[in-house]
Amino acid sequence: MSGYNSYKDIQKMIEKYVAGTATAEEAAFVESYYAYQDRNEVPDISADEKEALRKETFENISNQLNATPQTKKRIINIYRYATAAAVLLVATTTAYLFLHRASPSNKLENVSVKKPLDVMPGSNKAILTLADGSTMILDDKADGNLKELPGLIITKTHKGELVYKVLSKQSSEQVTTINTVTTPKGGQYQVVLPDGTRVWLNAASRLTYPQVFAGKTREVKLEGEGYFEVSKNKAMPFHVFTGNQDVEVTGTHFNINGYMDDGSINTTLLEGGITLHHHGRSQKIIPGKQANVSTNPFAIKVQTVDTEEVVAWKNGLFEFNNASLRQIMSQLERWYDIKVDYSSLPAKRYNGMVPRSANLSRVLKMLEVTGNIKFEIQNNRQLSVMAE
Structure with a gap:
C-alpha cells in the first residue's frame, strides 16, 4: 500500500x-x-x-x-x-x-x-499431598496411574488433569482420607473429584477434599481461585468453603475468586443456582450475578457481571474490562x-x-x-x- x-x-x-x-x-x-x-x-x-x-x-x-x-x-x-x-x-x-x-x-x-x-508464562503445575503427608509433583510425573487403592485409582492425564475414579464401594478409611492439590505461582491444574465434579484451579490456589464422598454432603475447601462444574446430586449437596463463606449447590457451574490478599471473595454463577452462606446470612444467586463478601462489613453484595471476563483465565485469556x-x-x-x-x-x-x-x-x-x-x-x- x-x-x-x-x-x-x-x-x-x-x-x-x-x-x-x-x-x-x-x-x-x-x-x-x-x-x-x-x-x-x-x-x-x-x-x-x-x-x-x-x-x-x-x-x-x-x-x-x-x-x-x-x-x-x-x-x-x-x-x-x-x-x-x-x-x-x-x-x-x-x-x-x-x-x-x-x-x-x-x-x-x-x-x-x-x-x-x-x-x-505459567503452565500445568501442581503438587498432590496425600493423607499420610507424602507429596507428588504432578508436572514431573508420567501420565497414567499415580496411585492404586482398594476400590479407587488416582490418574494423571495428558491434559493436565488429576482424576479420581471410584471402582467399588469405598471403605470407611477412604471416606475420612483427605487429599490436597496445590498450584504454585505460575501454575494451574484440573481435578476430577470422585463424584465426577470438575475443578479448574488457577495459580497460587489450593483445593482440599476427601478421597471419596460419603454421607449427606460433599464438602471441599478452596483457597485462591477455582472454577467448578459440579455433578448433580440433589440427595448430596455440594459445599465449597472459602474463608468465612460456604457455597451450597446441587449441580451447577460457578467461579470463586478467594485470594486472601485481595481482601474479598467473589463468587460468580454461570449456570444453575447456588446459595451463599456468610456470617449467619444466606443469599441465593442466579446466573450472571456475582456475590461479593469481605470481612468488614459482613454483608453480601450482589451485582451483575460479565461472566466471560470472570472465567477468561480458565479459557487461556486475560480479559480486562475497565x-x-x-x-x-x-x-x-x-x-x-x-x-x-x-x-x-x-x-x-x-x-x-x-x-x-x-x-x-x-x-x-x-x-x-x-x-x-x-x-x-x-x-x-x-x-x-x-x-x-
Whole structure:
C-alpha cells in the first residue's frame, strides 16, 4: 500500500480501524504492520507461513469490521501454523490490537521492555499431598496411574488433569482420607473429584477434599481461585468453603475468586443456582450475578457481571474490562511468578484481551503502548511500573 510510510499515517489508519471506517485493505495493513514489526523475533518462519499469516489476518480483520462492537470484543483467534513461534506471533499480535483500541491516540514509540529479561508464562503445575503427608509433583510425573487403592485409582492425564475414579464401594478409611492439590505461582491444574465434579484451579490456589464422598454432603475447601462444574446430586449437596463463606449447590457451574490478599471473595454463577452462606446470612444467586463478601462489613453484595471476563483465565485469556493497573498486575504476579512494586502504580484502566500463553515481555509491551507507561524487569523477577 503506497502513501503510508510514517507513524503518523499508521496512527490515522489505527483510528479509522477503531472507528470501523477503515477499508479492508487498510485494516489488513494495520494488522500486518505489527506482524512484520515483530517478524525478526520469530526465527524459522517460511515464506508459505508468512503468506498464510497475511491471508488469515486479512480474513480475521474483515470479520471484525463487520461485527457488532460487543462481538468485536470477543473475537480472538489463535491460528495453527507449522511452527509454535508463528502461533505465538498471531496470538500476541491480535491481542496487541485489541488492547490498542482502548486508547487509539497513544503513540507507538512508548515501548521500553528490555528484551534480555523475560519470563515465560505459567503452565500445568501442581503438587498432590496425600493423607499420610507424602507429596507428588504432578508436572514431573508420567501420565497414567499415580496411585492404586482398594476400590479407587488416582490418574494423571495428558491434559493436565488429576482424576479420581471410584471402582467399588469405598471403605470407611477412604471416606475420612483427605487429599490436597496445590498450584504454585505460575501454575494451574484440573481435578476430577470422585463424584465426577470438575475443578479448574488457577495459580497460587489450593483445593482440599476427601478421597471419596460419603454421607449427606460433599464438602471441599478452596483457597485462591477455582472454577467448578459440579455433578448433580440433589440427595448430596455440594459445599465449597472459602474463608468465612460456604457455597451450597446441587449441580451447577460457578467461579470463586478467594485470594486472601485481595481482601474479598467473589463468587460468580454461570449456570444453575447456588446459595451463599456468610456470617449467619444466606443469599441465593442466579446466573450472571456475582456475590461479593469481605470481612468488614459482613454483608453480601450482589451485582451483575460479565461472566466471560470472570472465567477468561480458565479459557487461556486475560480479559480486562475497565480493569485498574493494580488488578492487572495482581493477575500477572500470580501467573508469571513475579514480584510487583506497587508503590508507584499510575491510575490507569484497560480494556482488552491478552492470551495467557504470551511471554511477560509481550504482555507488558501491549500495556505500554496503550497506556503511556513503561516497565522494568530486574534479575530477581522484580517488576517496576513507571509513568511516562
